[in-house]
């Protein structure tokens with residue numbers, strides 16, 4: 378007999394979004410529980426324990442804004458806080474509001490099916506138990522489905538090997554060991570820079586190089602933290618007004634300056650911290666190929682100035698996409714790592730990996746003996762976490778099937794045919810393209826209001842109208858097509874060489890690039906209008 382537990386609302390995932398989501402629901406007195414597959418809370422900051430893992434948003438723009446007490450009590454120690462500290466922060470917030478008792482860990486949902494007559498979701502968990510819920514809110518995270526390459530012989534390797542997402546909690550010995558890192562995205566760049574002086578030998582297996590600029594991290598003193606606390610209202614107002622959810626704001630005016638003035642401006646931005654070089658730059662760099670090329674040339678010169686061997690420098694400079702047209706990794710002494718005698722860049726475009734062996738990696742040029750292989754090979758971004766749960770909507774329609782060629786959502790929150798399923802930071806919302814917590818607060822608040830509205834007005838079935846959804850998808854496509862990155866190969870555009878249907882040539886409109894203020898104005902207007910485009914039954 379199926380002895381399913383029931384909650385009015387089930388939240389999937391106890392990461393940054395799930396924590397805030399359960400807080401809002403509990404405050405409203407709604408019967409809700411978080412189901413989390415991992416053994417503890419924290420989501421991305423629980424899992425990604427690799428050396429060098431840290432924010433690349435300023436810590437004080439990343440933290441939650443909803444509680445004055447949290448803002449007053451928490452002291453960020455670094456401008457770009459590291460993973461252990463970020464996990465402590467999330468635990469601090471959860472403990473402060475006693476939210477842990479609303480979370481069930483080790484509870485991975487494998488399948489959820491909509492029952493249209495009962496008007497609830499039926500969830501099956503990996504431990505065999507079941508749960509029913511009137512509403513399901515997914516807080517699955519955009520980068521929570523790691524992907525591995527599929528080279529011949531990977532299983533034959535007898536050394537240690539793992540994806541960065543599964544970097545063990547217990548210390549991993551690097552001293553005296555020969556380490557190979559595959560992948561030079563934001564993760565690879567952080568881990569390479571951090572372990573270059575620790576491993577005996579470090580081989581970096583790079584396919585396509587990425588642009589990267591200095592993070593310029595620094596400690597935050599007590600006095601500076603006091604100043605930040607006094608400025609929190611202003612900080613969050615600035616973030617709310619900017620397209621990317623940061624304090625940095627892009628300015629039009631590239632063509633109003635001379636080339637010399639532009640270089641002076643970029644010198645200044647290059648020495649600033651975080652995403653300033655991207656988000657406080659001329660807006661034209663995202664739309665105008667000539668502007669983007671000039672900036673790319675500038676950054677290329679910076680790389681040449683930091684890498685001793687000119688041949689290695691050229692290999693580290695992207696030639697297939699302009700600066701900022703894939704998600705920009707930020708770095709700390711990354712380029713200088715290649716000046717070390719124990720670090721070697723293996724260019725996989727010149728000498729591709731042929732297969733793995735018991736003792737290492739064979740490329741077309743050489744065999745590399747390794748003790749540890751680190752896969753920094755990225756994620757099936759934004760929709761991957763949804764594909765990994767079997768989600769069956771009205772008439773048993775599979776969400777993965779419906780989204781096979783790319784997601785289709787209304788506002789990044791609902792998908793037609795899947796009633797009472799609300800996605801926080803979902804596909805085609807603004808969260809994939811902006812400072813994540815700023816966007817999730819928008820998402821959580823909006824979803825919470827919708828759930829409260831449904832309860833207050835006795836609506837037991839909430840579904841996006843197909844026409845409204847199609848209009849939103851068109852708006853997502855229009856915003857995407859305006860930007861230069863539409864032609865680049867990164868997770869923004871759904872590219873992942875290791876996932877069928879996401880490879881070269883396929884474009885998936887996975888995130889809304891119209892900017893956070895425009896997104897917020899849109900969703901707020903829809904709520905104010907009695908949830909236009911949503912069927913409430």
Ligand code: NAP
Pocket residue numbers: 430431432433434520525526527559560561562563564565567582583584585704705725753754755756868874875
């Ligand atoms: P990623 O940007 O997708 O990079 C994956 C890397 O692995 C790429 O260099 C890719 O090369 C390489 N790769 C994949 N499959 C390969 C294969 N079969 N053979 C050789 N190389 C292969 O993934 P990520 O670095 O994990 O970053 C993902 C996102 O996570 C970031 O963009 C960022 O949004 C987020 N992140 C954030 C932070 C932070 O906030 N501080 C830190 C880390 C990550 P190709 O380009 O040639 O495919």
